[in-house]
Amino acid sequence: MTIKKVGIIGCGAMGSGIAQVVLQAGYKVIVQDSGQQFLDTGLKRIKTSLDKLEKKDAITSGKNQEIQNLLSGTIVLEDLSDCDLVIEAVFEEINIKQDVFSSLDSICKKETIFASNTSSLSITQMAAFTNRPSQFVGLHFFNPVPVMQLVEVVKTMSTQAEVLKTILDFAASLGKVSVVAVDTAGFLVNRLLTPFLLDAMQAAENGVASVRDIDAAMKLGCNHAMGPLMLADFIGLDVLYNASSIMFDEYKDSRYASPPILRKMVLSGNFGQKSGKGFYDWSDGRNPVPSTLNN
Numbered sequence: 548m549t550i551k552k553v554g555i556i557g558c559g560a561m562g563s564g565i566a567q568v569v570l571q572a573g574y575k576v577i578v579q580d581s582g583q584q585f586l587d588t589g590l591k592r593i594k595t596s597l598d599k600l601e602k603k604d605a606i607t608s609g610k611n612q613e614i615q616n617l618l619s620g621t622i623v624l625e626d627l628s629d630c631d632l633v634i635e636a637v638f639e640e641i642n643i644k645q646d647v648f649s650s651l652d653s654i655c656k657k658e659t660i661f662a663s664n665t666s667s668l669s670i671t672q673m674a675a676f677t678n679r680p681s682q683f684v685g686l687h688f689f690n691p692v693p694v695m696q697l698v699e700v701v702k703t704m705s706t707q708a709e710v711l712k713t714i715l716d717f718a719a720s721l722g723k724v725s726v727v728a729v730d731t732a733g734f735l736v737n738r739l740l741t742p743f744l745l746d747a748m749q750a751a752e753n754g755v756a757s758v759r760d761i762d763a764a765m766k767l768g769c770n771h772a773m774g775p776l777m778l779a780d781f782i783g784l785d786v787l788y789n790a791s792s793i794m795f796d797e798y799k800d801s802r803y804a805s806p807p808i809l810r811k812m813v814l815s816g817n818f819g820q821k822s823g824k825g826f827y828d829w830s831d832g833r834n835p836v837p838s839t840l841n842n
Contacts, residue, residue, distance in 0.1 A: 558589025
């Protein structure tokens with residue numbers, strides 16, 4: 548199996564980041580989004596990121612133009628019919644993803660491999676809505692995609708060995724390091740990370756220590772790049788709430804039960820960095836201020 552042209556569904560922060568790294572690896576890329584405004588915003592994000600690399604002398608002007616010439620955008624799903632690989636990066640909702648892949652299944656050539664960038668949803672459930680479960684994998688990139696080196700490759704009981712090898716080779720060609728996980732809720736990283744983040748939230752909620760001190764303790768004491776509460780804000784508290792619910796439903800393990808403070812924040816629209824407020828006030832993005840929790 549040879550991958551030359553890659554389709555990407557969704558041109559938000561994750562989709563545009565995936566598109567950028569795939570473009571930089573020399574693949575032809577077509578990005579699809581549901582509306583022209585969303586598509587234009589995503590394409591502009593890709594161009595801006597590549598232009599910044601040029602200004603930093605990370606790529607030449609000629610290379611930048613060469614990369615951007617490999618990119619096209621569309622709002623028409625049928626334009627992805629000749630792609631060798633399609634990576635889905637839409638909203639983290641199983642019904643939406645199933646609809647996307649069900650439509651793609653009748654559009655794409657029979658050899659096309661399907662991949663979902665989901666962080667916790669069942670790959671098997673998505674693949675069941677297609678006639679190609681043997682050509683279906685999870686391909687979970689981490690945000691920001693151009694910076695983060697890891698990609699989780701998720702295999703199901705039906706994934707062909709040849710397809711898995713093709714995807715691992717593809718990830719390596721992007722300069723990423725792959726880890727292979729089986730299709731269980733949370734896969735590998737989020738299955739291990741989520742209880743840690745939820746424990747930090749419970750500690751803050753129970754008054755064990757302040758937001759600032761919890762993050763300082765884990766950052767400096769364990770040599771983490773950032774504390775767990777800031778990381779939770781960065782990931783998105785709504786994303787964590789949904790992911791923990793999925794894992795709790797599957798494992799029935801209290802470690803994945805969302806603490807009340809997380810549920811209250813999400814219901815209040817405080818999703819973290821993207822909404823401007825969570826465990827930190829992000830009014831000044833370069834200098835987030837720890838929140839004083841009022842439970």
